[in-house]
Amino acid sequence: MDDQSQEAPMTALKPDxxxxxxxxxxxxxxxxxxxxxxxxxxxxxxxxxxxxxxxxVSRTPLREALKVLASEGLLNLIPxxxxxxxxxxxxxxxxxFRVLAALEGLAGELAAEQAEDSTLQEIVRLTQDLRxxxxxSDRPTYFRINQAIHNAILAAAGNDTLMRSHELLAFRVQRxxxxxNLTPDRWRAAVxxxxxxxxxxxxxxxxxxxxxxxxxxxxxxxSIKAKTRD
Numbered sequence: 001m002d003d004q005s006q007e008a009p010m011t012a013l014k015p016d017x018x019x020x021x022x023x024x025x026x027x028x029x030x031x032x033x034x035x036x037x038x039x040x041x042x043x044x045x046x047x048x049x050x051x052x053x054x055x056x057v058s059r060t061p062l063r064e065a066l067k068v069l070a071s072e073g074l075l076n077l078i079p080x081x082x083x084x085x086x087x088x089x090x091x092x093x094x095x096x097f098r099v100l101a102a103l104e105g106l107a108g109e110l111a112a113e114q115a116e117d118s119t120l121q122e123i124v125r126l127t128q129d130l131r132x133x134x135x136x137s138d139r140p141t142y143f144r145i146n147q148a149i150h151n152a153i154l155a156a157a158g159n160d161t162l163m164r165s166h167e168l169l170a171f172r173v174q175r176x177x178x179x180x181n182l183t184p185d186r187w188r189a190a191v192x193x194x195x196x197x198x199x200x201x202x203x204x205x206x207x208x209x210x211x212x213x214x215x216x217x218x219x220x221x222x223s224i225k226a227k228t229r230d
Contacts, residue, residue: 027055028065033140035074035085036178046075046083072171088176090225096173101217103166104150108197108213110157112206119156120201123149127198134191142187143178149194153201153213176224186223193219 031051034040046066052059066083069075075083111120126149133142154163193216200209 023057024061024064024068027057027061028068030055031065031069032072032074035069036143036175037139040085042085042087044085045081046085048082072174074171074175088172093173093176093221093224096169097176097217097221100166100169100173101214101221103162103169104153104217105210105214107154107157107159107162107166108201109206109210110159110162111153112201112204112209114158115156115201119152123152123156123201124198126152127194130194131191134187146190146194153197177220183223189219190216 031040040046048059048062052062055062066075066077070077070083073086075085077083126145130142130145130149133145154166157163193212197209197212197216200212
């Protein structure tokens, strides 16, 4: 009997239902938000039983979500112990933020030099939306728009190597970035920094845009350090 005759017919295959994948994605998003907002604290062990009851799901999609969050660096999967929310040292954050600041500085420079006018107008529009979310004290929306702006500038730089390098590091500090604007004064300053970046992009001032992008990231890290030392 040849190999071909041993293959199972398509009608015999039982692929996972689409709903299961969508469920795992939804759980991943909700857990990520809980970690970013501090509802789950560094060092805390994930209680799978509590979460399955809270979400009304089985352990299978929950564990799929935990694997995704582990790949993002938000938690560790420890044999015989389960999932634990990661702790990040100041030294680790310092290393990552400095490299990210350099990468985003380069992205700002390249975007100012070569992005389409329509792309820059979209970044300006997002920056206006960012201001509104700040004025409404809507942190989840602010964080979503903030990420969209940074992603738009990275894409506008037109450098795939830069984007891939940035993506590898960004997951490691997304929790810290979310929690950076903890005081009203720092939050307001972050909005003003974004507005200055948008102005530099529109003016095609590559040198100024690069500096503003670098300083913006380093100011975020400074606010994180100040908070942890309070």
